Amino acid sequence: MDVPLYLRPRVDPPLASLLGAAPFLHSLVDALGSPLNVLLPEVVAENAHRFRAVYRRHRLAGRVYFAHKANRSSALVRRLSAESPAAVGVDVASLEELRHALSCGFTGDRLMATGPKDPEFLWLAARVGATVNLDSVNELEHLAGLVRKHGLGRVEALVRLSGFESAVGRGGAGIRTLSRRSRFGTPVREAEALMSALERHTDAVELTGVAYHLDTTGLEEKVRALEQCVLFVDECRARGLAPRVVDIGGGFGVGYVADAEEWERWTTALSEAVLGGHPPLTWRGHGYGLRNEGGTVRGTAALYPGHRPTAGAGYLDELLSLPAPVLGRPSATLLLEHLHDLYVEPGRSLVDQCGLSLARVLDVRPTGEDSGQYLVRLGMNAGDVSLEEHGVLVDPVLLPRGGPEEDEEGPVGVFLVGNLCLEADLITRRLVFLPRLPRVGDLLGFVNTAGYAMDFHAHHAQRQPVARTVAVEGRGGTWRWCPDEDYWPITHPGGTSV
Numbered sequence: 269m270d271v272p273l274y275l276r277p278r279v280d281p282p283l284a285s286l287l288g289a290a291p292f293l294h295s296l297v298d299a300l301g302s303p304l305n306v307l308l309p310e311v312v313a314e315n316a317h318r319f320r321a322v323y324r325r326h327r328l329a330g331r332v333y334f335a336h337k338a339n340r341s342s343a344l345v346r347r348l349s350a351e352s353p354a355a356v357g358v359d360v361a362s363l364e365e366l367r368h369a370l371s372c373g374f375t376g377d378r379l380m381a382t383g384p385k386d387p388e389f390l391w392l393a394a395r396v397g398a399t400v401n402l403d404s405v406n407e408l409e410h411l412a413g414l415v416r417k418h419g420l421g422r423v424e425a426l427v428r429l430s431g432f433e434s435a436v437g438r439g440g441a442g443i444r445t446l447s448r449r450s451r452f453g454t455p456v457r458e459a460e461a462l463m464s465a466l467e468r469h470t471d472a473v474e475l476t477g478v479a480y481h482l483d484t485t486g487l488e489e490k491v492r493a494l495e496q497c498v499l500f501v502d503e504c505r506a507r508g509l510a511p512r513v514v515d516i517g518g519g520f521g522v523g524y525v526a527d528a529e530e531w532e533r534w535t536t537a538l539s540e541a542v543l544g545g546h547p548p549l550t551w552r553g554h555g556y557g558l559r560n561e562g563g564t565v566r567g568t569a570a571l572y573p574g575h576r577p578t579a580g581a582g583y584l585d586e587l588l589s590l591p592a593p594v595l596g597r598p599s600a601t602l603l604l605e606h607l608h609d610l611y612v613e614p615g616r617s618l619v620d621q622c623g624l625s626l627a628r629v630l631d632v633r634p635t636g637e638d639s640g641q642y643l644v645r646l647g648m649n650a651g652d653v654s655l656e657e658h659g660v661l662v663d664p665v666l667l668p669r670g671g672p673e674e675d676e677e678g679p680v681g682v683f684l685v686g687n688l689c690l691e692a693d694l695i696t697r698r699l700v701f702l703p704r705l706p707r708v709g710d711l712l713g714f715v716n717t718a719g720y721a722m723d724f725h726a727h728h729a730q731r732q733p734v735a736r737t738v739a740v741e742g743r744g745g746t747w748r749w750c751p752d753e754d755y756w757p758i759t760h761p762g763g764t765s766v
């Protein structure tokens with residue numbers, strides 16, 4: 269028997285008490301099928317309050333925009349629309365997300381249009397008075413053209429910058445690009461052309477601020493970008509434009525694994541396994557990007573940092589407290605001194621602890637290699653819980669159907685496989701340790717899947733069912749539910765007015 273290497277999930281209340289209500293979860297899956305997504309709309313509001321508390325602590329004004337792309341749910345967006353209009357908005361990245369947010373109660377002035385934009389998306393965003401987060405000079409010209417041609421009002425816009433660089437190094441070290449390359453945004457070195465384009469189009473497009481979104485966990489890189497945005501806003505003001513916002517995007521992160529030691533132990537064991545000094549931890553020796561080159565581990569593990577000491581609102585707090593590299597004062601102080609509002613666009617972190625994905629155990633059998641390991645087939649596929657797709661490694665929670673059995677054995681290593689007729693349909697390529705062997709009919713609960721994992725990659729291959737999504741709330745010791753599309757923030761799920 270392998271020594272169990274757990275990666276047990278971080279589970280806060282109320283998600284923890286929902287997991288304690290196994291009979292309720294079983295009855296939901298009996299009625300609605302496997303897989304099933306379960307959401308806790310109250311938690312998204314609590315997360316927004318945590319971000320707002322950080323704003324208050326640093327005496328900053330501005331909005332928290334939920335990055336809608338993290339989850340398709342209506343319940344989450346409707347719950348957020350009930351929050352203070354001055355405090356919470358939505359970042360929409362497609363025409364359909366824009367239409368959805370409007371239908372959930374957001375007025376246009378609480379919306380931000382980001383991402384690649386087709387003409388219909390740009391037109392509707394401009395029509396309803398959304399802020400347009402502009403990617404390039406081309407997009408600015410396109411928008412200005414639409415505004416003039418269709419007689420739309422002047423559109424408020426941010427410009428997204430990328431390719432932030434450090435100042436010219438001393439001693440002839442030259443310019444070093446410090447932020448990772450992005451397909452999105454206008455490189456800082458093209459800022460001059462951007463500013464003249466903004467000046468040309470002031471009749472149609474009003475520059476209200478400057479934005480970045482860096483897909484990294486690196487605080488230093490973000491502080492540097494923030495400072496350069498503050499300086500760019502100053503330059504724009506000096507040229508007669510009137511921006512007042514710095515938008516620092518999303519990427520505040522989520523801690524998935526509860527215990528730092530479990531995370532350390534697992535990642536260390538992965539390196540050892542790649543070198544052959546530890547029994548394989550993964551299906552057919554998959555290395556998550558690591559490889560053995562002559563006895564040395566090479567490559568970088570394509571893994572999300574499963575255990576995070578600070579994430580979400582706490583990460584924003586840290587970012588705002590760090591001194592800016594050139595001006596030397598904390599980022600929050602810089603924003604205050606320059607009279608800038610702060611926008612953030614959290615996706616993953618705003619839906620932290622907001623939901624779980626349930627799957628029925630359909631089949632359990634030994635891998636047949638005399639290893640003591642098992643294949644556990646679930647009523648879901650890799651598209652229904654795309655944790656692996658995002659490099660997020662965390663154990664599911666076993667929710668037994670009945671009580672414990674006499675002959676129950678201890679921890680066991682299993683590979684979780686999906687319901688597609690496809691060798692590659694592995695829900696985990698990693699050996700997952702469970703406290704005991706699951707039985708057919710048990711449920712596995714993948715917790716904290718509301719950010720990108722529960723519906724981002726779901727598909728209709730083989731006509732397998734995609735998960736239904738329900739909103740739930742626990743009150744007075746009982747859990748109630750309703751379909752996601754029937755949730756409105758004026759009634760508790762399952763009846764009674766709020």
Ligand SMILES: *Cc1c(COP(=O)(O)O)cnc(C)c1O
Nearest residue numbers: 335481518519520613614615616
């Ligand atoms: C995806 C995205 C976000 C959200 O990122 P998270 O990592 O989920 O917080 C915010 N802004 C933009 C522009 C994005 O593309």
